[in-house]
Amino acid sequence: xxxxxxxxNVHFTYPNDSSLSKAVLxxxxxxxxxxxxVALIGANGSGKSTLAKxxxxxxxxxxxxxxxxxxxTREYGFHTLIRSQxxxxxxxxxxxxVATTVEEDTAFGPGNLGxxxxxxxxxxxxxxxxxxxxxxxQRSSFQLSAGETQRLALAGVLAMQPRCVIxxxxxxxxxxxxxxxxxxxxxxxxxxxxxVILITHLMQEAAFAERVIVLHHGxxxxxxxxxxxxxxNRDLPALGLDxxxxxxxxxxxxxxxxxxxxxxxxxxxxxxxxxGYSGEQSHSRSTKHxxxxxxxxxxxxxxxxxxxxxxxxxxxxxxxLNLQVDQGKVHALIGATGAGKSTILQHINGLYRPQSGxxxxxxxxxxxxxxxxxxxxxKAALAFQQPEDQIFEQYIGDEIAxxxxxLGYQGRLEDIVRSAMQVAGLDFxxxxxxxxxxxSGGEKRKVALASILAIQADILLLDEPLSxxxxxxxxxxxxxxxxxxxxxxxxxxxxxxxxxxxxxxDWVSTIHNGKDCLxxxxxxxxSQIETLEEIGLRAPLPARIAARLIQLGWPIxxxxxxxxxxxxxxxxxxxxxxx
Amino acid sequence: xxxxxxxxxxxxxxxLPVDSPIHRLNPGIKLAGYILLILAVTLSKQLAGxxxxxxxxxxxxxxxxxxxxxALRGLxxxxxxxxxxxxxxxxxxxxxxxxxxxxxxxxxxxTMDGLLSSGILCLRFFELILLLSAASSTLSTLEIVxxxxxxxxxxxxxxxxxxxxxxxxQIMLRFLPSLALSAEKIAKAQxxxxxxxxNPKAGLIQKxxxxxxxxxxxxIVNLQQADALANxxxxxxxxxxxxxxxxxxxxxxWNDALSLAAVLVFSVLIVFFTGTRFVF
Numbered sequence: 138x139x140x141x142x143x144x145x146n147v148h149f150t151y152p153n154d155s156s157l158s159k160a161v162l163x164x165x166x167x168x169x170x171x172x173x174x175v176a177l178i179g180a181n182g183s184g185k186s187t188l189a190k191x192x193x194x195x196x197x198x199x200x201x202x203x204x205x206x207x208x209x210t211r212e213y214g215f216h217t218l219i220r221s222q223x224x225x226x227x228x229x230x231x232x233x234x235v236a237t238t239v240e241e242d243t244a245f246g247p248g249n250l251g252x253x254x255x256x257x258x259x260x261x262x263x264x265x266x267x268x269x270x271x272x273x274x275q276r277s278s279f280q281l282s283a284g285e286t287q288r289l290a291l292a293g294v295l296a297m298q299p300r301c302v303i304x305x306x307x308x309x310x311x312x313x314x315x316x317x318x319x320x321x322x323x324x325x326x327x328x329x330x331x332x333v334i335l336i337t338h339l340m341q342e343a344a345f346a347e348r349v350i351v352l353h354h355g356x357x358x359x360x361x362x363x364x365x366x367x368x369x370n371r372d373l374p375a376l377g378l379d380x381x382x383x384x385x386x387x388x389x390x391x392x393x394x395x396x397x398x399x400x401x402x403x404x405x406x407x408x409x410x411x412x413g414y415s416g417e418q419s420h421s422r423s424t425k426h427x428x429x430x431x432x433x434x435x436x437x438x439x440x441x442x443x444x445x446x447x448x449x450x451x452x453x454x455x456x457x458l459n460l461q462v463d464q465g466k467v468h469a470l471i472g473a474t475g476a477g478k479s480t481i482l483q484h485i486n487g488l489y490r491p492q493s494g495x496x497x498x499x500x501x502x503x504x505x506x507x508x509x510x511x512x513x514x515x516k517a518a519l520a521f522q523q524p525e526d527q528i529f530e531q532y533i534g535d536e537i538a539x540x541x542x543x544l545g546y547q548g549r550l551e552d553i554v555r556s557a558m559q560v561a562g563l564d565f566x567x568x569x570x571x572x573x574x575x576x577s578g579g580e581k582r583k584v585a586l587a588s589i590l591a592i593q594a595d596i597l598l599l600d601e602p603l604s605x606x607x608x609x610x611x612x613x614x615x616x617x618x619x620x621x622x623x624x625x626x627x628x629x630x631x632x633x634x635x636x637x638x639x640x641x642x643d644w645v646s647t648i649h650n651g652k653d654c655l656x657x658x659x660x661x662x663x664s665q666i667e668t669l670e671e672i673g674l675r676a677p678l679p680a681r682i683a684a685r686l687i688q689l690g691w692p693i694x695x696x697x698x699x700x701x702x703x704x705x706x707x708x709x710x711x712x713x714x715x716x
Numbered sequence: 717x718x719x720x721x722x723x724x725x726x727x728x729x730x731x732l733p734v735d736s737p738i739h740r741l742n743p744g745i746k747l748a749g750y751i752l753l754i755l756a757v758t759l760s761k762q763l764a765g766x767x768x769x770x771x772x773x774x775x776x777x778x779x780x781x782x783x784x785x786x787a788l789r790g791l792x793x794x795x796x797x798x799x800x801x802x803x804x805x806x807x808x809x810x811x812x813x814x815x816x817x818x819x820x821x822x823x824x825x826x827t828m829d830g831l832l833s834s835g836i837l838c839l840r841f842f843e844l845i846l847l848l849s850a851a852s853s854t855l856s857t858l859e860i861v862x863x864x865x866x867x868x869x870x871x872x873x874x875x876x877x878x879x880x881x882x883x884x885x886q887i888m889l890r891f892l893p894s895l896a897l898s899a900e901k902i903a904k905a906q907x908x909x910x911x912x913x914x915n916p917k918a919g920l921i922q923k924x925x926x927x928x929x930x931x932x933x934x935x936i937v938n939l940q941q942a943d944a945l946a947n948x949x950x951x952x953x954x955x956x957x958x959x960x961x962x963x964x965x966x967x968x969x970w971n972d973a974l975s976l977a978a979v980l981v982f983s984v985l986i987v988f989f990t991g992t993r994f995v996f
Contacts, residue, residue, distance in 0.1 A: 193951050217956040225951045232941055233948035237731045237856045237890065244963035246952040254965040261963060275733045279893050293952060486908050511910060519908045526898075527905035529933035543910025574936075588909065 140204075141301055141332055142169040142192060142223075147201035149187060161187050162355045165201070169334070171300065174327045176343035176363070177336045179352035180377025180607045182577045185336045186228070188352065189303045192334070193225045206300070221250060224294035224302045228309065228605075230286040231279070239265070239281070239289055240274040246297040257296075264296040268322070283474050284315040291322070301332035308342065309605045312474045312633045313675040320345065338607050340367070340381035344402060351376055364400045379608035382636060382678050383407045389700055390682070393707040404678055411682065414690035416710065434596060434627050435462035435485055435517075440494035442480055442651075454480040456651035457494070462596075462629050467622050467641050469659070470631040472648035473673035478631035479522060481648070482598045485629065486519040499595065515544050518594035522601045524585030525578060533576075533584050534569035540592045553591055560620065561587035562613055579610040586617065597621060599630040603637060611637055636677045639663070639699055647672065663698035679703050732853040737971065738780035743859035744866030745972040749979040750851040756983035757843045763832065765986045766839045772982045773846050780854045787849040791842065798841045806834035861886045862962055879960055887945070891938070898937045902930060 144167040151161060162184045169175055177185050190196040191203050194210040205223055208215040227233050236242040243264050247257040265271045268288040273281070281289060287307060294302055304323060308316040320342060327333045335346060343349050349366040351359035353376045359366050367373075367384050380388070383404045391397045394412050401407040442455040454477045462468045470478045483489045484496050487503050487510050496503040499516045518540070521527055530536040537554045546553055555565040561583045568584075576584065582605075589597065602618075603611050611634075619641055622628060632638055635645075645662040647655040649672040655662055663669070666676040666684055676684075676698070683697035691710065697703050738746070757769050777787055810817065810830030819826035855863065861882040868878040903911075911926050949955075 190947070195947055195950055217953050220951055220953045225948075227944065227948055227951075229944065231894070232944035235886075235890065235945070235949060235952075238733060241856065241963060245949075245954075248960045248962055249953040249955075249957055251957040251959055251961050253961065254963060257961065257963045275735075277731055277733050297952065483904070488904050488908060514908055514910060521901065521905055521908075524905075526937060527901055527933075529902060529906065529929060539906075540909035592909065 140168050141171040141173075141206055142167070143202075143204040144168070144191075144198075145202040145204075147191065147198045147203060149184075149191060149196065149199050151187075162191070165355075165357060167350070167357065167360075169301075169332065171332055172327075172330055174324075174333045174345075174347045175335070176346035176349045177334055177352065178338070178340070178343050178349060178378060179358075180609060181579045183352040183377070184355040185352055186305055189225060189305050189334070189336060192301075192303060193223050194219045195225070217250070221246070221297045222300045224297055224299035226287075226290050226294055226302065226304045226307050228306045230283070230290040230307075230310075233290045233293065234278045234286065235293075237278055238274070239270055239276045239278055239292075242278050242289060243270075243292045243296050246293055250297070260296045260298065264292040267295055268292040283310050284312075284318070287311065287315070287319060288322075295326075299331065301334065302326060303334040303336070305336045306338065306605065307335075308337065308339070310474075312472075312673065314673045315474060316342075317675070338605070340379050340608070341383065341404065344381040344383070351378065353377075363402070368400050374609070377607050377609040386678055386682060386700070389704060390707070393704075393711045404681070408681060408685045411685050411689060414686070414692070416692075432464055433461040434464040434499055435460075435629065436495075436497045437461070437481070437484070438495045438497075440481075440484065440491050440496060442477075442484070442489060442492050444480075446492070454651055455484075458648075458652055460646055460653050460656075462627060463644065464627055465622075465625055466643040467618070467628045467630065468644045468646065469635060469638065469642045470629065470646050470648055471633075471635055471662075471674060472631075474633075476648040476672075477651040478648050479600050480651075482519060482600050482629065482631060485596070485598055486517050487513045488519070511544055514594075515592060516594055517596040517598055518589045518592040519598040520585060520589045520600060520602060522604070524589075525581035528573045528581060528584060528588075531572060531574075532569070533563075533571050533573055536573055536584055537588045537591050540588060544592060546593075553593070554587075557587040557591035560590050560617060562617065563587060579606065582606060582610065582614075586614070590621075594626075596627045596629065599628065599632075601632060602630060603632060603634040615641060635663070639677055639679070640701065647674070649673075660696045660698045660702065664696045731856045732782060732786070733856075734781045736779060736781040736854070738776065738854045740971070741975055742866075742966050742968055742972045743855065743863035744966070745968075745976050746851075746855055747860065747863030748867060749975060750847060750855075752979050752983045753986075754844060754847050756986040757840060757847065760840070760986045761836075762990045763836055763839075765989050766836060766843065768982065768989060769843050769986045770839070772986070773843055773850070776850055777846070780850060782850060782853050787846055787853070790849045791845050794841070794845065798838060801841075802834040802838045805837050806830045809833045862964075862966060866966070883954075887942075891942070894941060895934075895938060898941070899930075899934055902933050902937065906930065 144165050147162060147165040149162040165188065177188065179185050187196065191198060191210070192205065194203075194205075194216050197211055203210040205219045208219055210216075210219060234242050235245045240261060243261045244257050247260050252260070262271075265274065268291050270285070270288055270292055273285065278286075278289060308319050311319065316339075323333055323335060324345065335342065337343055344363045344367065346363060349359070349361060349363045350357060351366065358376055359372070367380055373379060379385070383401045383406070384399075387397055387399055387401055387407055391399060396412065398406070398410055401410065437458055437460040440455050440458045444452045444454055458477070458481070460481065470481060472478055480489065484491065484503065485498055487508070491504045498513060501508060501513050501516065503513065528536055530539060534554060537557055538550055541550055541553050554569070558565050558568065563580070563583050573581070573584065602614060606614060615637065618628060622641065630638070635642070639659060642659045645656060645659050646653045647662060647669070654672065655665060655668055663677050663680045664683065666680060669676050679700045680698040683693050683703055686693050687695065693703070693706055697706065753769070753772065757766070760766055760769065777784060806826070807824060807830065810825045810827040813825075813827040813829040815827040815829050817825040817827045864882040864885065865878055868876070868881070872878050906926065906929070
């Protein structure tokens, strides 16, 4: 194997950036051979994206050398060749689309290479076929779904016929099935001989690679096979990382099944290695779940909503939806991308008014023309998807004080801001006068959270709060959510990352095509593996482990979806000498 | 009700991907045709000429399969300004007219001249906006780029970089919908934290005061997006080759010749026809 990518003592700092004056990358030595599948992981701000841009000659090293197939990136004359050989798929696919139609966008790269129309056509055909977009040729590029936009971004890179493709957190905005499709595609590309570098926050994705490189504060902390990196689990939390869910599950289950392999490569391997049951036979039981008797604080009745109504681009989002949220509970909305989850949240906050049907929030009817909208917004605070994009003040203190200033508040403004920042994990004196533009991704997310908490609303509406957060930041966020729940707040959260959120969630509504098609307590909903799969969702790992155990004859309760209840049952079963 | 759907309020910058005879034309011809018609409508002084333009435009919309309500959507936001202009025009012309007024009140006079001229003003704006809507629905951004490339080709002999100029326009057009989307996001983020957006009870002054803290982040967000796009373009080898090539080999056919002829005839009629005779 020849070295496709070779880095010698590379140092890099962003120029003219006084706030981030320390080196972003220091002394990177790295060789990647043609055909390898490498995962690049590390906490937010550890330098992963910077490294990706160095490999594509978008950035040039300050010291040291970056060689791509022997070509030094500092030689300007090599840039066309380097960039056509090392393709880069960025974090936000919608920011990479140049043209208005799918076909023309795919042709942008080959056009830049100055190829003849016939050759461009052949490459475009090939790239669209490989990404499954062949039927979308003439489709307008900003009318695509998130997953399709993602595939278009990849098609644009594949049309350059690269030897290596770098995926920079490509799956962060996708639902679980969309993520799996992208991952399958990535593995396919690698099998066809293309070198793949995958940057990700999801450890289960990293586990698919042949080699895992961990960046920490701009240095390579670990560089080894996934099984070695993830068996070294004491170092991982310090690096802001986690174990892949399968490994974490194995470490929990090994107490009951001592023969289990401690480091399964994937969730499938883990499920297949579970042992059969040899204890006394009894039928697997199921529990009854009663509807909660609590008073609903949000009640949605027969709500329908269409985007761009009355235009050729009209798109139905909600279809006679009924939904109730009980006071003091954590209620999760799950469903594939585009199912209507964000639309529901924005109705509760009064950003959208019902086109038909009714939305009642703490006694306020949002279709009432005399509705006091400020009162509604004080009751239900909404944090948007990618909230860091929606920070609009210059100083953090002002950003957080915005809501109390405009909605009215009781007590001293400073106290409100201070306590909101404290809850969100930001030190008041250190952060209040800092510029919002100098924050890292994780810090921005905290500021966005604090600015919502400052409203002191009874209901928190959170739209995909975990997307793009590294494992450590996710854990901190979940802790904050738990505190809010204990303080008696009602939380309605839409999420694709329900595995992480599982222990917190009381009630789940599954949204499909703008309808609530399955709801109940989280143990019930998440154990309906087939129903979830039909609407494009994957049940959480503990639920799939429980189902597999039931299949193997273990007398496990059917509605088992959390590790807590699974471990509880296994403890009593295995102590009876069942294994 | 969705006061935040800014995207639905702009018809400009939205390509309608249908396969119509107009869509299939050579982009150079399409672009030249739209420019000619827009010039003709702007220069026309006669009601009759503008009447012919109206016929031409509806014929165009029909041929290109653009739903009329969709084309009219772009009219919604400039309408108040056009009406105010028309009222000014009405009184200005009436004031200067030597005709006997059909209505007077204090110093204000209303004459048929004034009515006619403000009517022409309204009609002209109406037609211009329809033409722009039709242009952006039938010309994809890359077609505009190729169209400009074809039309400006003679200038490249003088050392003018036509490829770069057309790319600038392409990016501008591509950003229109995304500008609307990010405006929507910021307005929503502010509204949900107590800003007056979407609050029917808020007064005009309150809404005006919201404008600056809205425009600044909009500007910043779009700069960041532009930066990301520039990176993506560079990563796909933009900027090395002086001569970009394209997917489609645009040739010049009979349809193109016929359309160009039709546009020329219409343009001459629009500018010079007064109803009974030509004025030169």
